[in-house]
Amino acid sequence: MKTLITFFALFFLFSCSQPEPLYKRQLYTFGTLVELTVYGGERQLAEQAFDKVALQLEEMHEQWHPWQSGELAQLNRGIKDGGVEVSASLLAMLKQAGELSASSGGLFNPAIGQLVRLWGFDKEVASEVPPPEAWINTYIENNPRMVDLKYDGNKVSTESRTVAIDLGAFAKGYAVDRVVEELQGMGITNAIVNAGGDLRAFGKHGERPWRVGVRNPRAKGVLASIEINGNESVFTSGDYERFFLYKRKRYHHILDPRTGYPATGVSSVTVIHDNAATADAAATALFVAGPKQWPAVARSMGVSEVMMVDDKGEVYMSPTMEARVKFEGEPPKAIWISPAL
Amino acid sequence: MNRVDYLLAAIVLVVVASAYVIFWGGYLRGDYAVIKVAGKEYETVALSQNIELKVEGALGLSILQIDDGRIRFDHSPCQAKQCIHSGWAEKTGEVLACLPNRVTVAIEGMESHFDSINF
Numbered sequence: 001m002k003t004l005i006t007f008f009a010l011f012f013l014f015s016c017s018q019p020e021p022l023y024k025r026q027l028y029t030f031g032t033l034v035e036l037t038v039y040g041g042e043r044q045l046a047e048q049a050f051d052k053v054a055l056q057l058e059e060m061h062e063q064w065h066p067w068q069s070g071e072l073a074q075l076n077r078g079i080k081d082g083g084v085e086v087s088a089s090l091l092a093m094l095k096q097a098g099e100l101s102a103s104s105g106g107l108f109n110p111a112i113g114q115l116v117r118l119w120g121f122d123k124e125v126a127s128e129v130p131p132p133e134a135w136i137n138t139y140i141e142n143n144p145r146m147v148d149l150k151y152d153g154n155k156v157s158t159e160s161r162t163v164a165i166d167l168g169a170f171a172k173g174y175a176v177d178r179v180v181e182e183l184q185g186m187g188i189t190n191a192i193v194n195a196g197g198d199l200r201a202f203g204k205h206g207e208r209p210w211r212v213g214v215r216n217p218r219a220k221g222v223l224a225s226i227e228i229n230g231n232e233s234v235f236t237s238g239d240y241e242r243f244f245l246y247k248r249k250r251y252h253h254i255l256d257p258r259t260g261y262p263a264t265g266v267s268s269v270t271v272i273h274d275n276a277a278t279a280d281a282a283a284t285a286l287f288v289a290g291p292k293q294w295p296a297v298a299r300s301m302g303v304s305e306v307m308m309v310d311d312k313g314e315v316y317m318s319p320t321m322e323a324r325v326k327f328e329g330e331p332p333k334a335i336w337i338s339p340a341l
Numbered sequence: 342m343n344r345v346d347y348l349l350a351a352i353v354l355v356v357v358a359s360a361y362v363i364f365w366g367g368y369l370r371g372d373y374a375v376i377k378v379a380g381k382e383y384e385t386v387a388l389s390q391n392i393e394l395k396v397e398g399a400l401g402l403s404i405l406q407i408d409d410g411r412i413r414f415d416h417s418p419c420q421a422k423q424c425i426h427s428g429w430a431e432k433t434g435e436v437l438a439c440l441p442n443r444v445t446v447a448i449e450g451m452e453s454h455f456d457s458i459n460f
Binding site: 025026032033035036037124193194197198199201205210211212214221225226235236241 | 377380421429431432436439440445454456457460
């Protein structure tokens with residue numbers, strides 16, 4: 001009987017312990033919806049952090065837009081005419097983007113800003129018609145690359161007539177990394193920063209790890225769930241994010257720098273990596289690489305956790321990703337596991 | 342401890358374990374949708390009813406349809422109609438959004454199954 005009494009006593013004791021509070025803030029910034037989630041700690045600290053991050057994201061978005069009035073837009077305007085002095089932060093960003101572009105074999109290529117503009121994917125509302133084939137071909141022949149950028153101290157220039165920088169496949173990840181640094185610097189220990197579906201999480205949700213649902217690129221709802229270990233980013237590039245339909249064909253925003261057209265054969269690529277900027281660039285590069293080439297590109301970019309859904313709904317995964325992914329609902333019709341990366 | 346105690350303890354364990362599963366585990370379908378306009382809470386609606394809901398956003402009226410425990414954007418004043426393309430949401434943690442009209446719909450339940458959604 002004593003055991004039973006002890007059991008009940010313990011049961012009620014644990015049932016009464018209050019979970020720590022969860023703080024959330026939604027922000028419309030960076031051209032998307034940003035959701036900040038903090039577990040535990042004082043409300044005041046979380047609110048202060050949210051206010052600070054809101055300003056930080058606004059500032060970054062303004063500075064990093066390729067064609068508006070910020071620093072990157074100024075660089076794009078003056079890059080061919082003797083070059084432009086840039087801030088230390090933009091310089092660091094360009095160099096990291098250049099390294100990732102090189103390790104991706106040019107499949108992640110932020111130098112194709114003019115091509116992105118030609119397609120209209122730099123605007124909030126995409127075009128309705130693809131650009132003329134001749135324009136695209138001329139552009140591709142010029143082959144703009146990140147290695148065409150010349151650095152002289154803080155001065156960035158190029159001799160290429162076609163190079164223009166669009167950090168679209170990278171800036172969000174880079175920004176999420178900066179926001180996480182800010183939150184951690186303020187003493188926050190458990191949080192998720194989700195910028196338009198791409199996220200980095202650190203710490204835990206109390207006793208359990210953070211749980212992330214990966215959306216199904218074709219059917220509605222969640223395809224799989226992933227538990228976050230400590231401090232990781234989960235980034236997905238999908239053909240459903242920005243696209244337009246022309247003569248019944250889907251033209252999405254992930255352009256293949258080799259052809260000038262949207263990459264084909266893939267619906268979505270999800271990458272887990274501790275660095276959000278790397279995860280962001282890799283998700284784009286592997287999408288362009290396609291179902292055959294992606295393992296080689298992932299290896300070269302130092303990315304080991306990858307899940308790809310192709311245009312037939314078949315799933316490709318690295319072994320380390322497979323170990324972590326739990327499919328929700330109906331499992332995919334085929335799952336292909338790559339050799340270890 | 343005699344046999345009755347063991348039996349009682351076993352029954353209590355089963356009841357507690359199944360209560361845990363029922364209330365905390367596997368609770369995929371959401372119970373209600375929290376609708377926000379420009380980040381401010383607009384309305385919270387139960388997903389158990391079949392109704393149409395008009396929400397006044399930054400550009401105009403978004404019409405939300407709730408049917409069979411699910412919710413979707415049915416009409417929207419925005420240009421790209423991404424919100425309508427997103428289709429139905431029904432699981433806790435899922436979020437539908439019309440960025441131009443500043444309307445978001447977040448599915449919540451007894452306890453969220455997911456802390457965040459990646460897409």
